Amino acid sequence: HLQHAHFVFSQTDPNHIHNLDELASRTGNAPLTTLKNPQTGLYPTERTIFYDTITDAEIWRVSHDAGNDAHDYYDVPAWNKNGSVFKYDRDGAVGSKTWLFAADSSWGRPLDTAGGSFTNNQWSWTNNNLIYYLRSGQVYKIDWTTGTKTLLNNIAVNTGVSAGNFRIEPPHPADDKLLFDTRASGRFFVLNPDGTGLFEIPTDG
Secondary structure (H helix, E strand, C coil): CCCCCCCCCCCCCCCCCCCCCHCCCCCCCHHHHHHHCCCCCEECCCCCCCCEECCCCCCEECCCCCCCEECCCCCCCCCCCCCCCEEEEECCCHHHHHEECCCCCCCEEEECCCCCCCCEEECCCCCCEEEEECCEEEEEECCCCCCCCCCCCCCCHHCCCCCCHEEEEECCCCCCCEECCCCHHHEEECCCCCCCCCEEECCCC
16 A cells, blocks of 8 residues: 655754654664574564654655665566565675565565576566576576575576576566566567566567
């Protein structure tokens, strides 16, 4: 559920840190490896809920490193089908990884795929637990709840295109086709989600 924000300037002299003096005074973070729960493999996260002093909008902050954490939205879904989990990509001291977080920010964990680019992995539109991803020109699907990976197709070998040129796009809304483009070369390929039916979409004429 999305609620439209009405941007109303409520203060003539808004606070640039939104009255979050304690949060703004922090100078460092605990090493990530010391925070991992050995029983669950999950990482704790901290929710910061505050009111923007310009708009009075309620803000939920779940990421704490604006320099390293990002997500490219556009038509790329950040959330799984039922909105219980979202993913974002991290490029920082702990390495480039795709991370998953609970919608209530109660846990976070890295996803074991190729790493931190939204061009490498996409949520299924129909399955809450399924992510499609590329690694070294190979197409996989992974159930993030179990970690089970399935190799679908070695698309680089089967098309003769260099593995580093491929990018996976958001799947068809019915999840019946996966789309790949080859960046600068302008070639497009379609694959069935079971790994069969690979073909190139004609783009000339």
